[in-house]
Amino acid sequence: MRLFRVKKIINDYTLLLLCISVSFLLMIFSRTPGQDTGLEEILFRFFGSINSPFVHLKTLRYVQQENRVLRFENTLLELEKMKYIETFYENKRLRMLLNFKDQDSIAVKPARVLSQSNIAGVKTITIDAGTMSGVRIDMPLVNSDGLIGRIIKTTSRYAIGQLLVDRNFRAAARIQQSREIGIYQNYDQQSGVLFGVHHRADVHIGDDVITMGKSSVFPAGLFIGTVARIDTTTSRLFKRVYVESKVNFTKLEEVFIVFNRTDE
Amino acid sequence: MKYFLYIILLVLGYVFQCTLIDLFSIKGIVPDLPVIFFIYISFREGRRFGVILGFALGFCLDVLTARLLGTGPLVFSLIGFVSGMAGRKPILHLNFYFFAFSLLLFSYYLLMHFVVYVGHLRFWPLLISETIPSFFYSEFLLLFLLLCVPNFIWQGRKLMVDI
Numbered sequence: 001m002r003l004f005r006v007k008k009i010i011n012d013y014t015l016l017l018l019c020i021s022v023s024f025l026l027m028i029f030s031r032t033p034g035q036d037t038g039l040e041e042i043l044f045r046f047f048g049s050i051n052s053p054f055v056h057l058k059t060l061r062y063v064q065q066e067n068r069v070l071r072f073e074n075t076l077l078e079l080e081k082m083k084y085i086e087t088f089y090e091n092k093r094l095r096m097l098l099n100f101k102d103q104d105s106i107a108v109k110p111a112r113v114l115s116q117s118n119i120a121g122v123k124t125i126t127i128d129a130g131t132m133s134g135v136r137i138d139m140p141l142v143n144s145d146g147l148i149g150r151i152i153k154t155t156s157r158y159a160i161g162q163l164l165v166d167r168n169f170r171a172a173a174r175i176q177q178s179r180e181i182g183i184y185q186n187y188d189q190q191s192g193v194l195f196g197v198h199h200r201a202d203v204h205i206g207d208d209v210i211t212m213g214k215s216s217v218f219p220a221g222l223f224i225g226t227v228a229r230i231d232t233t234t235s236r237l238f239k240r241v242y243v244e245s246k247v248n249f250t251k252l253e254e255v256f257i258v259f260n261r262t263d264e
Numbered sequence: 265m266k267y268f269l270y271i272i273l274l275v276l277g278y279v280f281q282c283t284l285i286d287l288f289s290i291k292g293i294v295p296d297l298p299v300i301f302f303i304y305i306s307f308r309e310g311r312r313f314g315v316i317l318g319f320a321l322g323f324c325l326d327v328l329t330a331r332l333l334g335t336g337p338l339v340f341s342l343i344g345f346v347s348g349m350a351g352r353k354p355i356l357h358l359n360f361y362f363f364a365f366s367l368l369l370f371s372y373y374l375l376m377h378f379v380v381y382v383g384h385l386r387f388w389p390l391l392i393s394e395t396i397p398s399f400f401y402s403e404f405l406l407l408f409l410l411l412c413v414p415n416f417i418w419q420g421r422k423l424m425v426d427i
Contacts, residue, residue, distance in 0.1 A: 012312050012345070019319045019341040026323075026334030043328055047279065054283035115282030117329040118294050122380070124329050126282075153330045160330040167384055187386065188393070189292045250286040 044114075044126060044158040051115045051126075059253050073144075106219050108142070108256040109133065114158070116252060123166035123186075125149070125252060130157040138217045140258040145246040146223035147171070147211065148255055164224070165189060165249055172212040173224055175241075178202040181212055184224055187242060190249070191228060194241035201239060203230055209243045219258065270305050274321060277301045278328075293394065295402040296373075298325065302340065303347050303368050304409055311348025318344030331380075339375045343368060365406050373399040 111129040129135050131154050141148040141161045149169065153160040162169055165186050173184040173194055180201040182194035197203060207227045213220020228244035277297035285294045302321055306314030322336025350364040377395045381387050 012315070015312060016315050016341060016345045019315055020338060022319070023322075023334045023338035023341065026337065027332060028334075043324060047282070047328065050275070050279050051283055054279060058284055058287070115279075116286075118281050118285050118296075122329040122331050126328070162330070167381060185385070188390070193385070250289065250292070 041155040041157070044155055048114050048126070048128065048158060055112070055114060055253070062251060062253075107259045109135075109259060110254055110256055111135075111159075112254055113252045116250075123163040123249070124152070125161045125163060125255070127159050127161060127255060127257075128157065129257060130155050130159050132156050134259065135159045135257055140211075140218050140222060141255045142222060142258055143247060143252070143255055145248070146225060147218070147245075148247055148249075148252065150217055151257070161255070163249060164192065164245055164247065171218055171224065172215050173209050173243075174212040174220075175201075175203055175227070176208040176210050177204070178207065182241065184209070184243065191242055191244045192225070194227075194243055195238065197239045197241050199232060199237060199239050203227060203239065203241055205230065209241075219260070222258070270317075273301050273305070274298055278325075290397075290401065293397040293401055295405050296398065297405075299343075299369070299372055300402055300406050300409065303343065303365060303372070304406070306344045306347035307350060307365070307368075309348065311345045314344030314346075314348035315341050316344075318342070335379050339372065339379060342375070343372050346371065366403055369402055369406060370399055373402075 109129065111127040111133075114126045114128055116126075117124045125141075125148075127141075135151060135154055137151055137154060139151045141150060147164060149161045149163040149166070151159050152162045164171075165188075167186050169184075169186050169192075171184040172181070174181050175194075175197075178201065180197055180203060182197040184192050184194055187193040194209065205227050209224045209227060211218035211220060211222040211224060223246075225243040225245040227241055229242040231240040231242065277300070281294075281297045285297070288294065298321065302317065306317060309317075318340030319337045322338070322340030323333075324336075325331070325340075326333045326336040347368050350368065373395050377387075377391055381390055384390065
């Protein structure tokens with residue numbers, strides 16, 4: 001009896017050791033992040049079908065309020081559009097006069113958010129568009145309030161997007177008004193911090209922060225947020241610029257995937 | 265039947281966590297339902313079951329959230345083992361369970377915080393402003409689960425014998 005108990009204890013401990021070893025092996029030898037192993041597809045399909053009614057339920061709560069806001073915004077945007085059309089043609093004429101090359105144009109595709117990870121330390125969303133819709137890793141995700149994140153994993157019908165508020169998110173950014181550059185990194189649930197901004201840089205609270213466009217991930221000009229606070233005391237060489245995003249990360253229902261025209 | 269109920273509980277916990285949990289958030293702080301249910305189940309079923317379930321659950325969560333594959337199985341296996349161990353102690357008293365649950369939950373949050381945020385700019389501030397409040401919220405729910413779910417729902421009766 002005692003022998004049996006000892007054997008059982010050893011078995012439990014062996015099992016634990018085995019699991020820990022396999023976990024470490026998985027960490028070391030797991031496939032390159034973002035690749036589809038087939039298991040993801042099965043799990044996403046399973047949870048996607050269960051999540052859908054819950055997502056609709058969640059959407060209903062905000063739909064009326066959102067509709068009212070959207071109607072108001074739509075009217076304002078119509079007025080803005082008229083102004084921009086004029087500016088667009090004027091810009092085109094001037095560019096032609098200066099022999100400027102046209103910049104890469106971008107297009108967007110909508111996708112529905114199926115689930116949002118609220119698991120410790122991970123801020124990701126699962127969307128209902130995958131490689132079959134042309135979605136690829138590193139494509140940016142936006143909505144009307146600005147940059148949301150980027151695609152980090154794809155399957156044929158689903159994709160996982162890393163949010164701007166994830167601890168591993170980085171983006172090359174620029175302050176729109178003064179053209180100063182820095183690296184955007186997550187700070188807390190709604191804001192990030194811009195590193196590498198020189199202490200003499202001309203930065204003010206309320207300035208807009210946009211993507212720089214020098215990386216292969218984000219095109220230039222995607223709105224990240226506004227400068228909320230500037231900390232000059234932490235370092236002598238660089239300022240720490242705190243950027244607040246306008247995106248409400250708890251109420252994401254639809255996102256837009258940004259395609260380059262060449263991706264389509 | 266019992267294991268089937270466990271799986272349903274975990275799946276529903278995860279689905280709820282991914283969709284509607286924001287409705288119950290307090291200043292952005294949300295409880296971790298899959299973990300609460302997992303500790304509860306491991307506590308009832310013993311360490312072997314805890315390790316196996318922990319490994320499987322951690323793996324699935326890693327895949328579903330695109331986290332570094334292996335972190336989930338590592339943390340959940342350890343917590344499952346300790347939960348199962350604590351659940352087998354012959355001290356059948358509410359205080360013990362509450363204490364053991366709290367300790368396990370806190371260990372989970374601490375482990376996960378360490379694994380995910382090590383090297384982060386705001387390791388300590390995030391621990392205080394996010395991880396510990398989330399722990400207390402989950403703790404509250406765990407206590408609710410412990411006190412309010414009648415034992416006859418489950419066939420196995422290792423837990424709450426004299427509560």
